[in-house]
Amino acid sequence: MHVLILGAGFSGAAIAKTLRPLAQTVTGTTRSEEKAARLSLQGITPLIFDGETVSPALMAAMARTTHLIQSIAPGKAGDPLMRPGQPALAELMPELAWAGYLSTVGVYGDHGGAWVDEETPLHPVSERSQERVEAEEQWLSFGKATGVPVAVLRLSGIYGPGRNGLRNLAEGTARRLVKPGQVFNRIRVEDIAGATQFLIEHGLAGIYNVTDDEPAPPQDVVAEAARLMGIDPPPEIPFETAELSPMARSFYGENKRVSNAKLKAAGYTFAYPTYRQSLAALWEAGNWG
Incomplete structure (x- = not known):
């Protein structure tokens, strides 16, 4: 397994720590040299990625990637791997066997305190949540078009x-x-990592609320x-x-x-x-x- 984490921040680094014993390589991107040095200390091969330009080094990492975790927020320009002008993802990652997209429960919007699950219609309030909805759709469409299992992990407030x-x-x-x-x-960061490992090991695709x-x-x-x-x-x-x-x-x-019943029914036990x-x-x- 060759793991690539786009945006190896708080959640991404925790996922890397969990997957490291299972992987041949774990590569993570960051925007600064200072943060890159910290990733190295954590046993993650660091690469600089500004969210726009795919460097030759990143392209080489993508070429061998079997398992991808995308943790970079889309912004107004859209998901960094799905923007017009970027090389086709299937060409960049010919070995890809599974992809996980880290999203947010913010896509549900306001429900007046009522319970929501993965089947609840989305009514995002903020612009950043609307951007997440579009990115989710792009990743799920990529999975359908290529046959690569794509899991969307909708995360609640992260701590650890x-x-x-x-x-x-x-x-x-x-x-x-x-x-x-x-x-x-809320969600403990170790449970984000644990859920990611669980979804990878079972080859699961689709949308999952990762929440307490x-x-x-x-x-x-x-x-x-x-x-x-x-x-x-x-x-x-x-x-x-x-x-x-x-x-x-x-x-x-x-x-x-936010209900986590679907992930539990799939077999994941929250730590x-x-x-x-x-x-x-x-x-x-x-x-x-």
């Missing part, structure tokens, strides 16, 4: 070692914003982290009066409970099914910072 409520509290950046009725799903069991109000997660640390949680702040960036505020415009279990594991292991 180094990116979590415990660290936010320690750094003094945690806030308990309260918007009545608002809930979010327990959509919950964001202020409850902060309170649980504070309880584990033995400190007082920060005071509650009404959403209406909170100072937020336009992007942060837009997240609160979407309220839904961290709830934020309570996950935060407790991070705190006990001491790898939250």
